Amino acid sequence: MYILKKNEKFNIDNETITFREIRDKLTEEFxxxxxxxxxxxxxxxxxxxxxxxxxxxxxxxxCILILRKCHTISKDLDYPD
Structure with missing residues (x-):
């Protein structure tokens, strides 16, 4: 699935969203x-x-957004792979 930088349907900015906001969105969607x-x-x-x-x-x-967020964060860590 394609993840946009901004998701109008979820009314979120996927570039700046926090894990707390993702958690809340996941709870809502679940x-x-x-x-x-x-x-x-x-x-x-x-x-x-x-x-x-x-x-x-x-x-x-x-869930894909969560994986994307983790990937983005991992780039700044010691072991990005």
Whole structure:
């Protein structure tokens, strides 16, 4: 997945975001995913299944942001590889 420098959907600047902000965003997206799964478990429609997929991708995108942040930080450490 492509990570933008600024993510308008999440309303964050991926260049300056802190781990605390990422944690909060991950919690928010995870909660939305759980709600989508619960909704699907009660009403197994294509609409609700698509909502699960969308929310899962949102969680994945935040996880990729975490990896990108770690990579960026590692460049300033003794062992960047």
């Amino acid at each position: 909660t939305e995913l759980v709600k989508a799964i619960v909704n699907y478990s009660y009403d197994k429609t294509l609409k609700n299944l698509k909502a699960v997929v969308r929310e899962a991708f949102d969680v994945i995108q935040v």
